[in-house]
Amino acid sequence: MQTRSLVFLFGSALLSLSTGAGAVTSPPPSAKVQLGQAEPFCNSGVPSEWRKAQVIEGVNIQESRVCNADNPADIAAFVKGTNNISMQTIMDTSSLAADAITKTNDMDGDGDPDHIIIKVEIMEVNGHSPDFAGVVPTFDIAPGIQPSFWVFAPKTRDMSTRSFASVEANPMLRMPSTPIRVEQGDVVWLVVENTHYFPHSIHLHGVDHPFMDHGGEGNDGVGQTSQMDIMPGQSKTYVIRPRQPGTMYYHCHVQPHTHIPMGLAGMFIVEENRPNNWVQTFNVGAGQVRHPSVAVLEKFSQEYDLHYQSVDKDLHKLPQAANDPRLIARAMNQEYDITDATDDYFLLNGRSFPYTLRESLITVNPNEKIKLRILNGHTETLALHTHGHKATETHYDGVEQNPSAQVTRDVYMMAPAQRLDLSINTTDDGLHSFGSGIWMFHDHVERSFTTDGMGEGGSISLIVYKSYLDENGTPKTHGMDLTPYFTKEFWERKIPVWQDWADDWGSLAEPAGIQTAAAASVTGTTGVKSAPDVVATDTSSNPLGSLFNGLLFGIAGYVLYLYRERVLAVINQLASQAKGKH
Amino acid sequence: MSKFTHLIIFGAFLTASSAYAAKQQEIVEHKLLMDHGDGHLMDMDGGMVMGQNKDKLPGGCDKISGDEEITVRAGHKYSKKFPGTMFAFDKQEWRIKPCTRLTVHFINEDNIRHQWMMHGLPKYLYDKGMFHLEVTGPAKISGTLIVPKEDKTYLVHCDIAQHMEKGMKGQLVVGKGGGTFPSIPGLTDFAIPDNYGPTQIAATTSAQPAVTQPTAAQPLPAPQSSSNTGTFIIGLALGLFATPFAVSNFKQRFKGMSSKDVVIYGANLGKSLFDQAVHLAISIYRRFKK
Numbered sequence: 001m002q003t004r005s006l007v008f009l010f011g012s013a014l015l016s017l018s019t020g021a022g023a024v025t026s027p028p029p030s031a032k033v034q035l036g037q038a039e040p041f042c043n044s045g046v047p048s049e050w051r052k053a054q055v056i057e058g059v060n061i062q063e064s065r066v067c068n069a070d071n072p073a074d075i076a077a078f079v080k081g082t083n084n085i086s087m088q089t090i091m092d093t094s095s096l097a098a099d100a101i102t103k104t105n106d107m108d109g110d111g112d113p114d115h116i117i118i119k120v121e122i123m124e125v126n127g128h129s130p131d132f133a134g135v136v137p138t139f140d141i142a143p144g145i146q147p148s149f150w151v152f153a154p155k156t157r158d159m160s161t162r163s164f165a166s167v168e169a170n171p172m173l174r175m176p177s178t179p180i181r182v183e184q185g186d187v188v189w190l191v192v193e194n195t196h197y198f199p200h201s202i203h204l205h206g207v208d209h210p211f212m213d214h215g216g217e218g219n220d221g222v223g224q225t226s227q228m229d230i231m232p233g234q235s236k237t238y239v240i241r242p243r244q245p246g247t248m249y250y251h252c253h254v255q256p257h258t259h260i261p262m263g264l265a266g267m268f269i270v271e272e273n274r275p276n277n278w279v280q281t282f283n284v285g286a287g288q289v290r291h292p293s294v295a296v297l298e299k300f301s302q303e304y305d306l307h308y309q310s311v312d313k314d315l316h317k318l319p320q321a322a323n324d325p326r327l328i329a330r331a332m333n334q335e336y337d338i339t340d341a342t343d344d345y346f347l348l349n350g351r352s353f354p355y356t357l358r359e360s361l362i363t364v365n366p367n368e369k370i371k372l373r374i375l376n377g378h379t380e381t382l383a384l385h386t387h388g389h390k391a392t393e394t395h396y397d398g399v400e401q402n403p404s405a406q407v408t409r410d411v412y413m414m415a416p417a418q419r420l421d422l423s424i425n426t427t428d429d430g431l432h433s434f435g436s437g438i439w440m441f442h443d444h445v446e447r448s449f450t451t452d453g454m455g456e457g458g459s460i461s462l463i464v465y466k467s468y469l470d471e472n473g474t475p476k477t478h479g480m481d482l483t484p485y486f487t488k489e490f491w492e493r494k495i496p497v498w499q500d501w502a503d504d505w506g507s508l509a510e511p512a513g514i515q516t517a518a519a520a521s522v523t524g525t526t527g528v529k530s531a532p533d534v535v536a537t538d539t540s541s542n543p544l545g546s547l548f549n550g551l552l553f554g555i556a557g558y559v560l561y562l563y564r565e566r567v568l569a570v571i572n573q574l575a576s577q578a579k580g581k582h
Numbered sequence: 583m584s585k586f587t588h589l590i591i592f593g594a595f596l597t598a599s600s601a602y603a604a605k606q607q608e609i610v611e612h613k614l615l616m617d618h619g620d621g622h623l624m625d626m627d628g629g630m631v632m633g634q635n636k637d638k639l640p641g642g643c644d645k646i647s648g649d650e651e652i653t654v655r656a657g658h659k660y661s662k663k664f665p666g667t668m669f670a671f672d673k674q675e676w677r678i679k680p681c682t683r684l685t686v687h688f689i690n691e692d693n694i695r696h697q698w699m700m701h702g703l704p705k706y707l708y709d710k711g712m713f714h715l716e717v718t719g720p721a722k723i724s725g726t727l728i729v730p731k732e733d734k735t736y737l738v739h740c741d742i743a744q745h746m747e748k749g750m751k752g753q754l755v756v757g758k759g760g761g762t763f764p765s766i767p768g769l770t771d772f773a774i775p776d777n778y779g780p781t782q783i784a785a786t787t788s789a790q791p792a793v794t795q796p797t798a799a800q801p802l803p804a805p806q807s808s809s810n811t812g813t814f815i816i817g818l819a820l821g822l823f824a825t826p827f828a829v830s831n832f833k834q835r836f837k838g839m840s841s842k843d844v845v846i847y848g849a850n851l852g853k854s855l856f857d858q859a860v861h862l863a864i865s866i867y868r869r870f871k872k
Contacts, residue, residue: 550818
């Protein structure tokens with residue numbers, strides 16, 4: 001600001017003088033902004049055996065070529081139920097509770113269990129602590145970005161963090177709320193244990209369920225019409241027997257305008273009834289289903305769950321701003337106004353680019369057919385686009401479209417809460433696929449490929465042909481260095497995006513000494529300094545202060561004008577002296 | 583199988599579910615636990631004991647100094663006496679003599695999981711330095727440990743996300759104890775207190791240290807450089823064009839006055855200008871704060 005004021009002063013003074021005094025002001029040189037500590041592309045610590053195709057407890061588990069592959073013991077437990085596997089496998093899971101999934105009673109005698117008890121808990125990640133300044137347990141959506149979330153998580157045991165020394169959340173406690181899979185015709189008891197400090201519920205959006213259960217309890221999860229919400233410390237069992245298959249949805253129906261964006265929403269998939277059809281009850285973190293159902297494998301070689309979500313960072317700060325539940329409730333229910341809100345972060349399966357590349361890749365071979373189940377959990381319309389592929393829309397909201405009327409295209413429109421099933425065919429015919437490669441897929445609404453306005457971020461991910469993947473799940477990209485995306489500084493807006501690109505002298509880098517708006521807003525958002533302090537210590541950022549500065553410079557300019565003859569004489573004298581010296 | 587039998591089976595399961603819900607109201611005792619070694623016991627209904635130790639003496643203890651049993655109750659209803667919490671134990675502090683063999687009966691009265699998790703024990707006896715009871719209520723689970731000889735205060739909490747933060751926290755004092763933990767309901771202050779706003783602070787400061795913490799709940803008025811440039815230009819224009827008028831005006835006004843009169847006039851004018859400027863600044867500041 002100060003340097004800019006000087007420019008104004010001299011500019012105004014020189015304008016009023018009509019001589020051609022030859023002062024050359026050279027713009028500042030380029031300065032290089034140092035990158036902070038960058039994370040490696042893959043730091044999941046996942047053993048490479050987890051990525052291989054394997055059989056555990058008699059469960060076929062497909063290979064997963066991504067960095068952060070699912071724990072195969074988890075998959076075995078999700079498929080068989082915690083009651084049908086060895087204690088050792090339970091101990092090998094990511095702390096799944098021994099009573100998380102109970103599968104019994106083959107009622108129709110077709111070789112799979114038909115009575116399924118599923119237990120979920122409501123967990124907060126990136127929550128407040130009255131004991132230290134950070135959040136706990138942590139779940140980063142991108143480097144250094146930790147908005148608070150509430151999720152429906154499979155029932156776990158033991159600590160919420162990975163260890164007593166770590167604040168990082170147990171792998172089961174993460175965004176999005178886990179997709180839940182059942183088989184058509186199963187009797188499902190969905191048990192919600194409300195471990196959270198607010199009331200919650202589950203509404204089974206699109207899933208065939210009776211309004212009241214046989215015990216006379218409400219079963220629709222809507223407090224105003226069905227049954228009172230589930231209070232903290234209470235549990236509720238929803239009883240359903242879905243007659244129709246399809247990709248459906250479940251979400252909390254308490255203050256849903258904040259509870260759905262906070263994360264209490266997930267995919268609910270009813271798989272078609274088939275003999276010997278053990279379905280994978282949970283798919284934690286969504287993405288690839290490593291044990292697809294019998295019906296899916298009849299037509300497809302792979303299946304993926306894709307859950308898109310958006311985050312207003314102001315809403316997700318509220319649970320971190322206080323410890324007292326009454327203050328948080330007041331801030332969320334009485335003060336927060338969603339009609340004035342804008343979304344800042346855009347998530348695919350709980351993460352933003354570049355973290356999506358660690359776990360939400362669609363990994364394919366040529367000549368495959370892949371089923372994608374997509375949920376638009378955004379607050380606004382989604383326009384999903386697949387590079388290099390035109391996919392066929394087979395089901396809308398879980399209902400199959402007449403096969404002769406199915407549409408093949410490359411932008412798929414979805415309103416909020418809608419589900420879409422896509423069939424991707426990787427046959428290189430110039431229509432369904434343009435051949436092998438690393439092909440992006442993303443919401444084509446521009447702001448959703450940013451993270452708080454910084455690009456490229458948001459919900460971008462990739463369709464990667466396996467020949468373009470190394471053994472740790474890193475795509476062999478052919479473009480720029482992705483390192484800056486793995487630093488916190490990039491998302492804090494500190495790194496000029498093109499600083500190393502054009503040439504080695506940085507012709508698109510940052511001018512030295514520039515005071516960026518970003519730097520100012522970064523100090524503002526950290527919340528270390530309170531706002532009045534900032535205003536008091538820095539007059540140049542105060543509108544009154546700059547008015548005063550302007551006034552001073554204006555008077556100075558006038559005075560210069562008034563005594564222009566004297567000033568001119570002095571300048572001429574100086575000039576002639578300078579000439580004389582030459 | 584016919585549709586009819588399906589219906590019967592379905593009906594039976596649906597009815598069973600409501601019976602299941604009714605059964606949950608009694609406290610279930612988890613006694614049949616499977617031993618997984620290293621003091622880790624578990625059952626298939628979510629009951630769990632970790633760090634069970636009935637006979638291994640901690641270093642420095644010649645013998646078990648005595649047997650003691652405590653019963654701990656946990657649930658939402660115990661948070662009633664602590665405003666601003668949601669879950670709590672019935673007690674927040676337990677005092678135990680060194681080398682005591684302590685049996686803890688943990689009764690969870692909620693319909694969710696709770697834990698009684700103790701940290702900081704010697705790792706050569708207790709895996710991860712932990713003794714841990716966990717059960718989904720309403721239910722009871724019991725476990726035994728031998729406390730070390732040293733005077734020390736141990737953190738006891740429920741590690742389910744936000745349960746400790748929202749009140750389920752206590753301390754177990756061995757001997758004279760040592761060290762303290764913040765934010766134990768009724769015992770110790772928060773390390774980071776909540777901000778209840780200006781009206782509430784007067785009422786609560788007597789109990790709490792008056793450290794007002796800026797919270798992210800208050801929107802921070804971000805400095806706006808564009809509007810600053812605007813006001814700067816307005817100031818510049820005022821200075822350039824109004825100064826000639828001001829100078830000619832003042833020349834006329836002070837015609838014939840002595841220098842002393844001019845100084846007094848100037849002082850008075852300055853004072854009133856200053857007062858007006860203060861008023862203006864306050865009103866602008868208030869508007870910006872809104």
